Amino acid sequence: MNITQEKINDLNAVVKIKIAPEDYTEKVDKSIKEQAKKSNLPGFRKGMVPAAHIKKMFGKSILVEEINSLLSETLNKHLTDNKVEILGQPLPVIDDTKDFKWDNTDEFEFNYELGLAPVINVDVTSKDKFVKYSVKADEETLAARIKNIRRSYGKMTNPEVSADDDVLYAELAQLSPDGSVFEGGINHTGSIRLDQVADKKILKSLIGLKKDDVVELDLQKTFDKNEVIIAKLLDIAEEDAKELQSKFQVTIKNVNRLEESDLNQEFFDKLFGAGEVTDEAGFTTRITEEVESMFQQDADRKLQNDIYTKLIESVKIELPDAFLRKWLKATNEKLTDEELAEGYDDFAKNLKWTLIENKLIKDNNIEIKYEDVFQTAKQRLDAQFRMYSPAPMPEDQLAEYTATFLKEKDNANRIFDEVKAIKVFEYIQSVATLDQKDIAYNKFIELK
Structure with missing residues (x-):
């Protein structure tokens, strides 16, 4: 078997794989014998079907399956051994001039297009400046939140x-x-x-x-x-x-x-637990802390968006656009040309950010641990539950919900990506210059 890679330019390459009969014959014969042992065909006792009969009936499909398996293993090994960083997946080059006999004597040659990941340089220093807002509750917003909470416990x-x-x-x-x-x-x-x-x-x-x-x-x-x-x-x-x-x-x-609930001890105990708050001033303080905590999440998102926008614009990244468009069409059969044209810029921007993230993680040895993923998932679930009830859920019950939530692969991947982004943003904030600025919420929302 022979595999070579031809570099077309810095962003595109073609891998050529040549397979001779001696590369696949043993594997095909082994698969035929294994299927003969398991086959249950009319006229033969189970497990006693002659290999020659299996080869005659299923030999071509077995050969195709083994060739595909060999191609996949060979291509993946080549990319891994040679540390070839690609975008998307290799795309087979369709060659209608080749007409294989599939009779176990063919010498096969298959070509694959590769979209190569660009070499990029991400240099974040103290010269990069961003505004970090501390959002305070204005009177109108705080009054509205207090009113909603009192009505939630009213009659x-x-x-x-x-x-x-x-x-x-x-x-x-x-x-x-x-x-x-x-x-x-x-x-x-x-x-x-x-x-x-x-x-x-x-x-x-x-x-x-x-x-x-x-x-x-x-x-x-x-x-x-x-x-x-x-x-x-x-x-x-x-x-x-x-x-x-x-x-x-x-x-x-x-x-x-x-009607709004009275500001009495019964109301305070329902909301925060027995004896945690004993007067209106303490109640107002706790609600202020709660809403400002939520506001801070908005402020953090704005800072992250400002960082994202600046790096996307400042880091020079070229992509194998023609290959990526072809790959998107090949892997999404229902994707129309119009949808591809409309959505490609956003796709490319997100891909560029992923490349920036990966580069920062690699260059700065940023670790992402399961405990980080678990704690982030728990915080997100806790915030969701508090939308329906300000009273906190017991820790053991919340941890159980979190463990169940993360068993779903899509949930785990989504939270992992979130933690990955958080870690990268934390690193950027640790080296960039942050200008701290207090701002009222009603003024902050005008910035969005």
């Missing part, structure tokens, strides 16, 4: 007249263009959340309503064409909600209001 009441943030339980009847109720149209009883109403003029018209009041609503305008909200309200498919143009007659059946 439901039924006031006579609707006000801000109430929920209108109402019958909605689809109207014809002439304003009459559409016979056979949508008629459903659902809950209209006033905090979801996007149009301020419509919201004003829904305040001050009482039971049995009737109003006419354009739902698309009311909810700013949000098909998810409209579909849930009318109990229809989101696709139908998106196309819906009719107005609706809304008859109020009830006004529901979630």
